[in-house]
Amino acid sequence: MTAVVTTSGPIAHIRTGTRALLIAGAWAGPFFVVSSLLQMLARDGFDLRRHALSQLAVGHLGWLQVATFTLTGLGIVALAVGLWRTLATGAGRRTVPLFTGVFGAGLVLAGLFPPDAENGFPAGTPGGPVAAMSWHAVVHATAAVLAFTALAVACAAHTIRSARRRAVAAAVLSGIVTVVLLLPPAPAYTGIQLAVTGLISFAWTTALALSALAARTAR
Structure with missing residues (x-):
């Protein structure tokens, strides 16, 4: 049986299973x-100064990172569905969950199509970048760019939503995450920049899930 609760506050349409979706979203980031x-x-041979985290998907143990990307993406999609069910009227009601879902889907796609082996990883791979990207590496890179661009849109929408609700801390933090996601790449520190961006991104999705859970529990 489905229970529906409608309120004028920030949380509405509470249904059976929504809590599980939000919990999955809360755990997705820490899991990754x-x-x-x-x-x-x-x-062996992995160096964050030279290699992006996605390169862990290459080699005989690459399936572990493929699974990590896929499960994390599915967790973020679950979060998006939970937010779609619970966010009430107001700015960003649909934009935040929709683009959060695109972020999750992009992670799944990026995981299923790994990048090329290059820059000496996995061990035994020649140093330096590949001469030409493979088709699956192109899909991976495209999916990653789309995913984090979508998350930037979700963060920007949440910034506006929070500002209109006079939730100053949430607005400021979401605004900072938006800026971080839109920073241009630094070629000399790409691996580190991507790792830090990912850490901040998943901190934001986890905080969003926990906030939705707390508001839901309070009602």
Whole structure:
């Protein structure tokens, strides 16, 4: 049976299963961070100064990072569905969950189509970038760009929503995340920049999920 609660506050349309969706979204980010960190420590030749985290999807243990991207993306999609069910009227009601969902879908796609082996990783790979990107690396890169651009849109929409609700802290933090996501790449520090951007992004999605859970519980 489905229970529906409508309110004029920030949370509405509470249904059975929504809590589980939000919990999945809350765990998605920490799961990605912990899994990637453990793989970084375990994989020979991986250097964050030279390699993006997505390169962990290459090699004989690459399936671990493929699974990490896929499960994390599905968790973010679950968060998006939970937000779609719970966000009430107001600015960003549909924009935030919609573009959060695109972010999650982009992570799944990026995981299923890994990048090329290059810059000496996995161990035994020639140093330097590949002469020409493979088709699956092009799909990976395109999916990643679309994913984080979509998240920037979701963050910007949440900034506006929070500002209109006079939630100053949420507006400021979401605004900062938006700026970070839109920063141009620094070629000399690409791996580190992508890792920091990912960490901040997943901190934001986790905070969003926890905030929705707390508001839902309070009603």
